Amino acid sequence: MRADRALDGRSAGILRRAGAERRRSLRPIAVxxxxxxxxxxxxxxxxxxxxxxxxxxxxxxxxxxxxxxxxxxxxxxxxxxxxxxxxxxxxxxxxxxxxxxxxxxxxxxxxxxxxxxxxxxxxxxxxxxxxxxxxxxxxxxxxxxxxxxxxxxxxxxxxxxxxxxxxxxxxxxxxxxxxxxxxxxxxxxxxxxxxxxxxxxxxxxxxxxxxxxxxxxxxxxxxxxxxxxxxxxxxxxxxxTYGKLVSHGFRMLMPFADRIAVRGLVVFALLLLLGLAALAVAFVLLAAGARISAAALCGLGLFVLLCATSLGSSLLLFALFSQSQGLSMTRLRE
Known part of the structure; x- marks a missing residue:
């Protein structure tokens, strides 16, 4: 009697597993x-x-x-x-x-x-x-x-x-x-x-x-x-049109504002230092009695002014980039 019940239990378990396998096989394939x-x-x-x-x-x-x-x-x-x-x-x-x-x-x-x-x-x-x-x-x-x-x-x-x-x-x-x-x-x-x-x-x-x-x-x-x-x-x-292409080209540059700002900072800072060093040498030479044309001094001064302005523009670009990075963080989804 116990053997029959055990056999019935095993058979029921096999049938349940077979039914489960069949139900799994009938599920639609994920597309x-x-x-x-x-x-x-x-x-x-x-x-x-x-x-x-x-x-x-x-x-x-x-x-x-x-x-x-x-x-x-x-x-x-x-x-x-x-x-x-x-x-x-x-x-x-x-x-x-x-x-x-x-x-x-x-x-x-x-x-x-x-x-x-x-x-x-x-x-x-x-x-x-x-x-x-x-x-x-x-x-x-x-x-x-x-x-x-x-x-x-x-x-x-x-x-x-x-x-x-x-x-x-x-x-x-x-x-x-x-x-x-x-x-x-x-x-x-x-x-x-x-x-x-x-x-x-x-x-x-x-x-x-x-x-x-x-x-x-x-x-x-x-x-x-x-x-x-x-x-x-x-x-x-x-x-x-060519006008739209130019506009599109500038928009392509904007996501690289960080790299452009860093390169501008480095380049114009070096040029500014070089210009200031050249001005210092010119004043030393003038103090020593050397003759330097007014045109050369004006040109050197204009070069330093241009470098300073470009450096300021690069700093402004860098500040705008930093602000955009902050805005990008605020738009991250939870």
Whole structure:
């Protein structure tokens, strides 16, 4: 009798475990979400083509199933009637006014931050085709190399640009000017991939109010550069004028205000000391009876005044940077 009861107990335990295993096997497989956000400014047809190519690329990825969430930021601020042609499955965000492509990306990600999970994938790219969908697998593979590292960011590093000779010449001078001031060169644009943790925590830094691409580099984050050739626009021409490019270039410098301020302090302090030393030598020579032209003395005095003014400007820039760092701390979320 006891043996029968023991056997019945073991059988019931086996059945319970088997039932539990069966229930676990019937649970849906977890599907990672991938958010793909693009700013669009009167270029809906290009975006629709881009979305179709991205869907084909995602379907061929040798990764676990990904549930794509396409998000378009209408940077026309609702003035583009062709936005109505965009598929219903695309989430459309409309800012109150034109922000420019980089700030439109930041605006969109900040609005989505409550919906994005830390483990989700997030991809940002231009909607005109110059950021090629075929490069997406290599960006995502960079994140998959360390699946538990939610802080890693994959940036598309431009290896070739298809631009006019005038633009290439201006970019050459800008690149070296940027290097001189900041000590680095920004070779990336809006094409980036990272986990939702970055969107939820990092993109609220005040630097991103100014610029997207250079802010990612200015904060000393874990960046991995993936060489990617810049593609050609699907249709039309860029609406970025040379005036807007100059403005964009200065905004790219602003997140590096700390490095620019420190370099300015060091350089102009050394020049000021050199000028003061030269003035001291000149006065000693004058006291010893040497002849020094008035033009030389005036030029030396002007040099010292210029260095002092530049040093003051660098100190002011450093003070503004210190204040911005304080503001960035106040905006950190709990």
């Amino acid at each position: 990672a979400r991938i958010w793909i956000l693009s700013p669009v400014y009167f270029d809906v047809d290009s975006y629709r083509r881009l979305r179709g190519e991205l869907q084909a690329v995602l379907a061929s990825l040798p990764l676990p199933p990904l549930a794509p969430r396409f998000v378009m930021v209408d940077d026309s601020a609702g003035r583009d009637p062709s936005v109505s042609k965009v598929e219903d499955t695309v989430q459309i965000l409309v800012p109150p006014f034109n922000l420019g492509h980089q700030r439109a990306i930041v605006h969109g990600l900040r609005r989505l931050s409550r919906e994005i999970a830390d483990e989700d994938f997030v991809v940002t790219l231009d909607g005109d085709g110059e950021d090629q969908p075929s490069d997406l697998p290599r960006l995502l593979a960079t994140l998959q190399d360390q699946p538990g590292n939610l802080r890693r960011i994959a940036l598309a590093a431009r290896t070739r640009r298809r631009e006019t000779p005038v633009f290439k010449l201006l970019y050459f001078f800008f690149k070296h000017f940027f290097l001189l001031l900041s000590g680095t060169v920004v070779r990336s644009g809006n094409y980036a991939a990272f986990h939702g943790w970055v969107a939820r925590n990092v993109l609220f830094h005040p630097h991103f109010d100014l610029c997207y691409a250079s802010s990612l580099l200015s904060l000393d984050l874990e960046i991995v550069r993936v060489p990617c050739e810049r593609g050609e626009r699907y249709a039309g021409q860029s609406k970025m």
